[in-house]
Amino acid sequence: MSEKQKIKVLVVDDEPDIVEILKYNLQKEGYEVATAEDGIKAVKTATKFQPDVILLDIMMPNQDGVETCLQIRQIPELKNTFIIFLTARMEEYSEVAAFDVGADDYITKPIKPRALMSRISALFRRESKKEQEQTQIKIKDLTIDRGSYTIDKSGKTITLPKKEFELLYFLAKNPNMVFGRDELLHNIWGSDVFVLARTVDVHIRKVREKIGEDYISTVKGVGYKFDLG
Amino acid sequence: MSEKQKIKVLVVDDEPDIVEILKYNLQKEGYEVATAEDGIKAVKTATKFQPDVILLDIMMPNQDGVETCLQIRQIPELKNTFIIFLTARMEEYSEVAAFDVGADDYITKPIKPRALMSRISALFRRESKKEQEQTQIKIKDLTIDRGSYTIDKSGKTITLPKKEFELLYFLAKNPNMVFGRDELLHNIWGSDVFVLARTVDVHIRKVREKIGEDYISTVKGVGYKFDLG
DNA sequence: CCTTGATTTCACGATTTTTTTATAAAAGTA
DNA sequence: TACTTTTATAAAAAAATCGTGAAATCAAGG
Known part of the structure; x- marks a missing residue:
């Protein structure tokens, strides 16, 4: 799941209101x-939709949440999907059963x-600043620090605004590599x-104005790159 | 605790789910x-069970975790037991209070x-526990003292109210690092x-009103940070 | 119960960022 | 050179974000 991409959630419940x-x-x-x-439709949809999180009601007609969870866990592509059970209190399946079948x-x-x-959102929050990806790029006479922006x-x-900063950061992270506009947008x-x-x-122009002309160069007909050398 | 023997953990919480x-x-x-x-049952059980680790919820009916921790620390046989507090939010009891009563x-x-x-598992790897918590931060012309708020x-x-103080303290502890609102809330x-x-x-505004504008800066679209010179 | 202060929510306007649009300039091609 | 394509620039439009004041809610202490 890339940084900018929306997190995908699959909601499974037989109560239309709750859904x-x-x-x-x-x-x-x-999201x-x-x-x-x-449950049956859930498995089908999950396979296609590839959600990052599944909210799964336990009590459902046709096929209950526990069985559904087991099936979903069989699917290799959904190995890293978080599964959260929705349960009314005092339902027949204990929490332990839920965890046994692979609920998170x-x-x-x-x-x-x-x-x-x-x-x-807590599920996807960075665990801590320390184990975060390297936040500093030193390139030419620039130090680009993601921690402090x-x-x-x-x-x-x-100081650059968000989009400008991220643009520069992205290019600097992949120096000498040309990216088309669509690629950068994506x-x-x-x-x-x-x-x-x-x-x-x-x-690009704004970034150039602020850091100087000698860093990002245009490759006509193709795109932009951070220039070394 | 011996090598071959299972490590014994006592879990104390009033929420059956969490337990x-x-x-x-x-x-x-x-384990x-x-x-x-x-808390009361915890002391009783701990005496009999002789755990190597106790996971101790702070907020509990009857007797809270802090008091329980104090009592457990009185018991000679449990002198070397690790006690880990489980706390819903930082603010309930400051970390300092927790460490004061003997939490690890x-x-x-x-x-x-x-x-x-x-x-x-890390607890048993490193012998040196209780990395000392600093209670004072000196930064720029500020001395931020956690003991006295x-x-x-x-x-x-x-003097700042609790939330405002915690906010400033947190940012000052990680100077120059931008935190999003969600991150700060968490x-x-x-x-x-x-x-x-x-x-x-x-x-943020209240803190700025009270300590001045020159410490916390806004990174639009991202969050806030404590600004070093 | 009342008072005070802390905390949270809300709404509006000011500001900044982001995006679009239009035009000029530059580069490539024949 | 004339023509086409692509990029740079400026300026306007749109959107997002933040600061602010004030009201509402909550909590603690008298």
Whole structure:
């Protein structure tokens, strides 16, 4: 799952009301949502949709959550998918059973949307700053620091807005490599955003204005690259 | 604790769900597990069970974790037992308080089993426990003192309410590092509190009002950071 | 129960960032 | 050179984000 890509959530519940509430809240938070109304459909949808998280009701017609969970865990592509059980209190399956079949977490109904949202986003939060990917790139006379969102150019500190910073960071991370505009959009803006490719030009220009002309070069007809040498 | 023998863990929490999750995961990792649902029972069980590690919820009916910890520390046979506090949010009892009563570590809920397991096994790897918690941060012209919840700014003493203090303390502890609102909420408010991300803004403003504008800077679209010179 | 202060929510406007649009300049091609 | 294509630049439009004041809620202490 790339940084910019929406996190995909599959909601599985036979209660249309609950599905709708969850779907609405998840979409509002920027998640991409798919739904299924029973276990059998859930497996089918999960295979196609490749969700990052599955919210799985335990009590369902046709095929219950536990059995569904087991089946999903068989699918190699969904090995790293988080499965969260939704369960009413005192339902017949104990929590232990839930974990036995490979659930990662479970939440008891009634569901409080705010709580659920924060629980899900916690799943994808960086564990700690320390074990984070390297945050500093030193290239030429620039030090590009993702931790503080600043550029240090031989002593001077330059601050860039988010998009400009990420553009420079991305190019600097892959020096001497040419990226087309679409490629840059996809990697920095994300795959589901619709902006014109010309937008990249404007950002490039702003970055050049701020750090100087000697770093990013244009390859006509192809794209841009961070220039070494 | 001997090499061959299973490491014994006592889990103390009033939430049966949490007890079950922990128990399940610990047993899977090969630990021997006992449980207790409140502080009083915990002391009793600990005496009999002689655990090597105690996972101790702070908030409990009857007798809270801090008091329980104190009592356990009185028992000579349990002098070498590791005690790990489980706490929902940082604020409940400051870390300092926890370490003061003899805790060896603490983790915030929600508990991520994998992280907990590695933390436990780490306890037995390193003998040197209790890495001392610093209680004072000196940064720029500020002295931020956790013990008294005050800031000293070149002679003047400023007192901040808890949340504002924690916020400043956290940022100052990680200077120059940008934290998103969610990240700050998670680290300062805790993971089981659901407040809007914009709440952070208001607290930031209050801190700025009180200590001045030259410390915390905004990175638009990203978050806040404590700014070094 | 009342008061006070802390915390959280809300709404609006100001500001900045991001995107679009239009035009000029540059580069490539025949 | 004339023509086409592509990029740079400037300026306008749109969108997002943040700061602020104020109200609402919550908590602690008297």
